[in-house]
Amino acid sequence: MKYLKLLFIGLLIYGCKEEKPQQNLGLTTSLYDTYEKYRESELDKRRIKHRDLQNLISDHQNDPGVTVKKVGESIEGRDLKLISIGQGTTDVFLWSQMHGNEPTATQAIFDILNFLKSDDFSEEKSEILNNLTLHFLPMLNPDGAEVFKRENKLGIDINRDALRLQSPEGQTLKRVRDSLDADFGFNLHDQSTYYNAERTEKPATISYLAPAYNYEKEINEGAAMP
Ligand SMILES: [Zn+2]
Numbered sequence: 001m002k003y004l005k006l007l008f009i010g011l012l013i014y015g016c017k018e019e020k021p022q023q024n025l026g027l028t029t030s031l032y033d034t035y036e037k038y039r040e041s042e043l044d045k046r047r048i049k050h051r052d053l054q055n056l057i058s059d060h061q062n063d064p065g066v067t068v069k070k071v072g073e074s075i076e077g078r079d080l081k082l083i084s085i086g087q088g089t090t091d092v093f094l095w096s097q098m099h100g101n102e103p104t105a106t107q108a109i110f111d112i113l114n115f116l117k118s119d120d121f122s123e124e125k126s127e128i129l130n131n132l133t134l135h136f137l138p139m140l141n142p143d144g145a146e147v148f149k150r151e152n153k154l155g156i157d158i159n160r161d162a163l164r165l166q167s168p169e170g171q172t173l174k175r176v177r178d179s180l181d182a183d184f185g186f187n188l189h190d191q192s193t194y195y196n197a198e199r200t201e202k203p204a205t206i207s208y209l210a211p212a213y214n215y216e217k218e219i220n221e222g223a224a225m226p
Contacts, residue, residue: 027121027124030121031121034120037114037118037120038111039111039114040056040107040110040111040113040114042055043056043107046103047103047148048107048139048145049145049146050139050142050145050146053106053110053138056110056113057083057138060083060110060113060117063085063113063117065086065087065129066084066113067083067084067085068081068084069081069082069084071172071175071176072168072169072171072172073168074141074142074152074153074169075143075153075154075167075168076153078142078143080137080139080140080142080172081137081138082135082137083113083135083136083137084133084134085113085116085129085134086128086130086131086132086133087129087130087133088128088130088131088132088133089133090132090183091132091135091181091182091183091184092132092133092134092135092183092184092185092186093135093137093176093177093180093184093185093186094109094134094135094136094137094186094188095137095138095140095173095186095187095188096108096109096136096137096139096140097138097139097140097144097145098140098158098159098169098173098187098189099151099157099158099189100141100142100144100145100146100147100148100149100151100152101144101149101150101190102189103139103190104188104190105138105189105190106138106139108188109136109138112136113136116128116129135176135182137173137176140169140172141169152167154166154167156170158170158173162174191207
């Protein structure tokens with residue numbers, strides 16, 4: 001899990017830098033070495049719940065440049081909150097845990113907020129925050145997380161609800177997506193450990209699925225991104 005979360009931070013930084021990957025090896029190592037400093041220890045358990053996030057969100061609300069907005073509610077009345085930071089013209093929208101039993105990216109979001117709040121890596125962080133505005137919606141399915149289940153309270157898989165929009169959580173996601181009209185969207189999931197990097201025995205640490213933009217599955221500029 002440590003690797004996934006680190007790579008996630010690395011991805012944000014590399015996305016903004018124009019240096020060649022080779023030059024970033026030092027940065028990768030520094031991030032790896034200092035990771036424990038940013039790891040959110042309040043979210044150590046595998047089964048994290050909505051109430052575990054609320055104090056953390058309230059704390060981060062006071063971080064420089066952070067705004068927090070309630071954007072909706074789950075069926076059982078749990079608040080869905082959008083945490084935004086950055087002044088860049090490129091908007092990035094990242095939501096986690098639409099499957100209640102997939103907590104890793106929710107944990108990663110709070111690691112990233114700790115990382116952004118710290119005084120370290122200031123050069124890299126100003127690159128990120130001057131180029132991007134990051135919008136995090138952690139734990140889109142808090143009712144599912146409460147009972148460590150994939151579906152929401154009504155048994156709806158929110159990842160299959162994009163067209164019907166039967167769930168309030170799916171409706172919130174659509175409304176926020178439409179209002180941000182973000183340049184990049186990350187639908188963050190856990191992945192079974194059975195997946196390997198292609199033609200190797202190494203387990204996949206992080207995977208990207210970029211859905212095709214048309215039925216012919218052609219590649220356009222957006223789909224060519226990792
Ligand atoms: Zn999932």
